[in-house]
Amino acid sequence: MMHIKTELTERHTLSITVANEPGILARIAGMFTARGYNISSLTVADVTEDHAVSRITIVTAGPPGVIEQIIAQLDRLVPVHRVVDLTELGPHVERELALVKVQGTGDHRIEALRLAEVYRARVVDATTSSFVFEVTGGPEKIDKFLELMREVGLVEVARTGVAAIARGKEAV
Amino acid sequence: MIGEPPNPGGLVCKVSGMIVEKSGADILIEALCDLGVEVVFGYPGGAVLPIYDALFQQKRIRHVLVRQEGGAAHAAEGYARSTGKPGVVLVTSGPGATNVVTGLADALMDSIPIVVITGQVATHLIGTDAFQEADTVGITRHCTKHNYLVKDPAKLGDIVHEAFHIATSGRPGPVVIDLPKDVQVATAVYRRPSETTLHKNYKPQVKAETALIEQAVEMLGRAERPILYTGGGVINSGPAASQLLRELARITGAPVTSTLMGLGAFPASSEQWLGMLGMHGTYEANMAMNEADLILNLGARFDDRVTGRLDAFSPRSKRIHVDIDRSSINKTVRADLGLVGDVGRVMEDLIRIWKARSPTQPDLKAWWKKIEGWRDKKSLAFPPSKREIMPQHAIRALWEATRIKKPIITTEVGQHQMWAAQHFDFEQPNKWLTSGGLGTMGYGLPAAIGAQIGNPNALVIDIAGEASILMNIQEMATATQYRLPVKVFILNNEYMGMVRQWQELTYSSRYSESYSEALPDFVALAEAFGWKGLRIENPDALDGGIAEMLAHDGPVMVDCRVAKLANCFPMIPSGAAHTDMILQAEEVSGEMDDEAKALV
Numbered sequence: 001m002m003h004i005k006t007e008l009t010e011r012h013t014l015s016i017t018v019a020n021e022p023g024i025l026a027r028i029a030g031m032f033t034a035r036g037y038n039i040s041s042l043t044v045a046d047v048t049e050d051h052a053v054s055r056i057t058i059v060t061a062g063p064p065g066v067i068e069q070i071i072a073q074l075d076r077l078v079p080v081h082r083v084v085d086l087t088e089l090g091p092h093v094e095r096e097l098a099l100v101k102v103q104g105t106g107d108h109r110i111e112a113l114r115l116a117e118v119y120r121a122r123v124v125d126a127t128t129s130s131f132v133f134e135v136t137g138g139p140e141k142i143d144k145f146l147e148l149m150r151e152v153g154l155v156e157v158a159r160t161g162v163a164a165i166a167r168g169k170e171a172v
Numbered sequence: 173m174i175g176e177p178p179n180p181g182g183l184v185c186k187v188s189g190m191i192v193e194k195s196g197a198d199i200l201i202e203a204l205c206d207l208g209v210e211v212v213f214g215y216p217g218g219a220v221l222p223i224y225d226a227l228f229q230q231k232r233i234r235h236v237l238v239r240q241e242g243g244a245a246h247a248a249e250g251y252a253r254s255t256g257k258p259g260v261v262l263v264t265s266g267p268g269a270t271n272v273v274t275g276l277a278d279a280l281m282d283s284i285p286i287v288v289i290t291g292q293v294a295t296h297l298i299g300t301d302a303f304q305e306a307d308t309v310g311i312t313r314h315c316t317k318h319n320y321l322v323k324d325p326a327k328l329g330d331i332v333h334e335a336f337h338i339a340t341s342g343r344p345g346p347v348v349i350d351l352p353k354d355v356q357v358a359t360a361v362y363r364r365p366s367e368t369t370l371h372k373n374y375k376p377q378v379k380a381e382t383a384l385i386e387q388a389v390e391m392l393g394r395a396e397r398p399i400l401y402t403g404g405g406v407i408n409s410g411p412a413a414s415q416l417l418r419e420l421a422r423i424t425g426a427p428v429t430s431t432l433m434g435l436g437a438f439p440a441s442s443e444q445w446l447g448m449l450g451m452h453g454t455y456e457a458n459m460a461m462n463e464a465d466l467i468l469n470l471g472a473r474f475d476d477r478v479t480g481r482l483d484a485f486s487p488r489s490k491r492i493h494v495d496i497d498r499s500s501i502n503k504t505v506r507a508d509l510g511l512v513g514d515v516g517r518v519m520e521d522l523i524r525i526w527k528a529r530s531p532t533q534p535d536l537k538a539w540w541k542k543i544e545g546w547r548d549k550k551s552l553a554f555p556p557s558k559r560e561i562m563p564q565h566a567i568r569a570l571w572e573a574t575r576i577k578k579p580i581i582t583t584e585v586g587q588h589q590m591w592a593a594q595h596f597d598f599e600q601p602n603k604w605l606t607s608g609g610l611g612t613m614g615y616g617l618p619a620a621i622g623a624q625i626g627n628p629n630a631l632v633i634d635i636a637g638e639a640s641i642l643m644n645i646q647e648m649a650t651a652t653q654y655r656l657p658v659k660v661f662i663l664n665n666e667y668m669g670m671v672r673q674w675q676e677l678t679y680s681s682r683y684s685e686s687y688s689e690a691l692p693d694f695v696a697l698a699e700a701f702g703w704k705g706l707r708i709e710n711p712d713a714l715d716g717g718i719a720e721m722l723a724h725d726g727p728v729m730v731d732c733r734v735a736k737l738a739n740c741f742p743m744i745p746s747g748a749a750h751t752d753m754i755l756q757a758e759e760v761s762g763e764m765d766d767e768a769k770a771l772v
């Protein structure tokens with residue numbers, strides 16, 4: 001009998017600047033699937049005045065050798081300008097935004113609102129039996145918020161995925 | 173019209189004010205001419221009719237009509253590999269484009285520079301499931317180095333120039349330009365781009381850092397059991413790199429082995445040559461890799477066919493890895509020292525610094541004595557036969573008869589390919605064209621056609637198997653049309669021999685679908701295509717048959733009937749270590765466990 005083996009993985013946040021050209025996202029996402037790498041989260045938007053450059057933030061996981069390969073494989077794609085491993089680089093800020101719909105009345109509704117306050121979530125929509133909260137923070141904070149909301153009537157979530165930037169005055 | 177500039181190609185130009193506008197098709201031709209393209213391998217169809225019309229009206233670029241688009245891609249590969257120039261392909265949309273996909277994947281794996289221009293339906297029809305529409309950029313994204321969909325004829329010229337630059341620089345590879353039909357017809361201005369306007373972000377590193385080179389020289393100078401492990405990168409770096417490799421081997425005194433793709437970069441007649449390494453490599457090459465204390469990898473990529481079982485690969489060595497592609501370094505085998513750069517440039521620096529320092533090397537005599545011991549095993553020896561033609565003997569006879577002509581050899585994929593790699597000796601680069609990484613059956617005949625087009629006076633021989641040759645047999649007509657005197661030498665054993673060999677080794681000789689049933693009469697087939705056909709059936713007729721093949725100045729197909737059940741040895745079974753080599757056929761038996769069966 002043969003079984004497929006798995007290896008221990010570590011989580012890395014990569015910042016990739018790319019030429020803003022058609023198909024670039026497919027090229028990057030496709031490279032991950034073609035080589036069997038993992039994408040936990042991916043965000044992308046153009047970030048320069050002339051819309052020529054996009055910044056992609058990818059959260060991935062893998063053994064150290066695989067992370068090294070992912071970076072090298074990204075780097076050899078022709079439209080990729082630069083790949084920075086923020087996890088390797090040092091302190092950095094990660095943020096994502098979630099929109100969270102909660103249904104309920106009575107105590108659940110009051111508790112949801114109270115928890116939202118603790119998490120600095122804003123109410124962006126309300127009916128007599130529901131709220132939509134907007135919450136921002138690191139992925140762990142969002143996870144924790146959602147875990148609590150599940151107990152008080154969570155029905156729907158939309159998350160943006162992680163955007164990240166290095167701390168300090170230097171630009172990468 | 174007064175003031176209109178000369179129009180050398182006889183192309184129809186539209187004039188708007190003082191600036192000459194040309195159709196997308198004419199811009200393409202103009203850009204190809206500016207890039208020095210002399211020949212295009214292609215096949216017409218609806219979505220490239222404007223380009224074919226532009227081709228018709230000019231004389232600078234020669235078009236070679238293949239018989240299936242897949243043949244065009246391999247012909248372009250053969251042309252590129254044998255001339256050092258990029259191969260160019262022109263095919264239509266939809267099936268034209270999908271038929272070249274295997275060739276693209278092949279060129280990507282083996283780092284062969286080709287530029288493939290595919291027709292596409294008009295831009296307003298893209299995405300509507302139009303006739304002969306396929307998502308070519310989507311389909312080819314992961315089997316090209318880069319690809320483009322051109323929507324504006326004004327950008328076409330720059331894109332063509334950039335495509336050639338990307339295909340030929342850094343680690344070479346295939347590039348696709350998908351060109352909608354309306355963009356071929358619409359007009360724009362074409363200007364030859366200057367170097368500075370192109371490829372702002374694509375700058376492959378060709379020179380390695382001096383400090384790292386110095387470190388490499390130091391490691392190499394201290395090594396007691398060094399080995400140079402060379403690959404296709406040395407060929408890609410150009411003929412000068414092969415000369416530098418000879419110099420590097422001379423000054424270091426190290427033995428040299430090579431991957432399948434690197435054969436010819438180092439002369440097989442050299443005393444320092446160990447032969448090919450890997451799954452069907454020589455005993456001395458694999459044992460030297462296993463016992464080396466320093467491996468200098470020059471433009472090879474530690475492919476699984478080379479390393480065998482990774483955890484048992486060369487356990488006592490330090491590894492220096494030189495590669496122009498950073499992702500090759502540490503991909504499968506960890507390097508103690510990685511040098512990103514063009515292997516030719518790196519060798520140049522290595523030699524210069526070595527000579528300046530002239531390190532006091534340890535005595536390599538003991539190392540060479542060990543190697544001689546391994547050589548004495550004569551791992552390429554094969555059982556002789558008076559009744560049957562041994563395939564290895566046929567290759568050796570072919571080599572003896574042709575070596576003086578320095579032939580270009582192409583192959584298909586399988587046993588015959590490995591026998592050719594083992595028994596045909598190469599002294600020069602660019603003479604050995606084979607599908608290494610992808611292992612594409614059907615590569616050899618179209619590659620031979622491309623090589624013959626690029627080298628009209630060379631002797632070009634496709635060493636084939638009877639199964640592989642049928643995969644692109646239609647290209648015989650291409651050779652006939654252009655009077656290309658290619659020779660196809662089929663080692664006919666009536667089996668997909670390598671499949672059968674693995675079935676013997678792994679599946680208790682259950683020959684599942686590996687017998688070549690219903691073979692054509694290859695002599696009659698040759699004649700039907702206007703070729704000369706020959707059959708060689710016994711060892712006594714071998715030399716005479718080869719002489720007859722060589723004496724004919726047109727295309728020849730030789731049906732050489734070889735020993736049916738001969739197997740290719742030595743062999744490291746898939747997933748085994750270098751030290752677990754099978755040297756002779758008697759050792760082959762039985763069934764393998766599931767772990768081994770799961771390996772390719």
